[in-house]
Amino acid sequence: MRSFQHSKKKYLDSVPSRIQGSVPSRIHRSVPSRIQGSVPSRIQGSVPSRIRSIKDSRIRAIKDSRIRDIRNSRIRDIKNSRIRDIKNSRISAIKDSRIRSIKDPCYQGFKDKIHKRFTDPCHQGFKDPCHQESVL
Numbered sequence: 001m002r003s004f005q006h007s008k009k010k011y012l013d014s015v016p017s018r019i020q021g022s023v024p025s026r027i028h029r030s031v032p033s034r035i036q037g038s039v040p041s042r043i044q045g046s047v048p049s050r051i052r053s054i055k056d057s058r059i060r061a062i063k064d065s066r067i068r069d070i071r072n073s074r075i076r077d078i079k080n081s082r083i084r085d086i087k088n089s090r091i092s093a094i095k096d097s098r099i100r101s102i103k104d105p106c107y108q109g110f111k112d113k114i115h116k117r118f119t120d121p122c123h124q125g126f127k128d129p130c131h132q133e134s135v136l
C-alpha cells in the first residue's frame with residue numbers, strides 16, 4: 001500500500017508541473033496570437049461580405065419567392081380554378097344537359113309532341129327505359 005501511494009504521489013507531483021508549466025504557455029503564447037492576429041482580420045475582411053450576400057440573397061430569394069409563389073399561385077389557382085370550375089362546369093353542364101336532352105331518345109322528336117307520343121319508346125305508355133317508370 002505504501003509503495004502504491006508513494007508512486008501515486010510522485011506521479012501526481014511530476015505530471016501536473018509538466019502540464020501547467022510548458023504546454024499551456026506554448027498554447028497561450030503562440031496559438032491565440034496567430035488566431036487573434038491574422039485569421040479574424042481575414043474573416044472580418046472578405047468572408048462576411050460573402051456571407052452577407054449569401055444570407056441576404058437567400059433571405060430575399062426565399063422571402064420573395066415564397067411570397068410570390070404563395071400569393072401568385074394561390075391567387076392564380078383560386079381565381080383560375082374557381083373561374084374555370086364555375087364557368088366551365090356551368091357551361092359544360094348547360095351545354096351537356098342541353099345536348100344530352102336533345103340527343104336523348106326520350107327527347108327525340110321533342111318539337112312534335114303528338115308524333116313523339118306515338119313514335120318515342122319513352123312515351124308509348126310502356127315502362128320508360130330512360131326514367132324507369134311507366135308513362136301514360
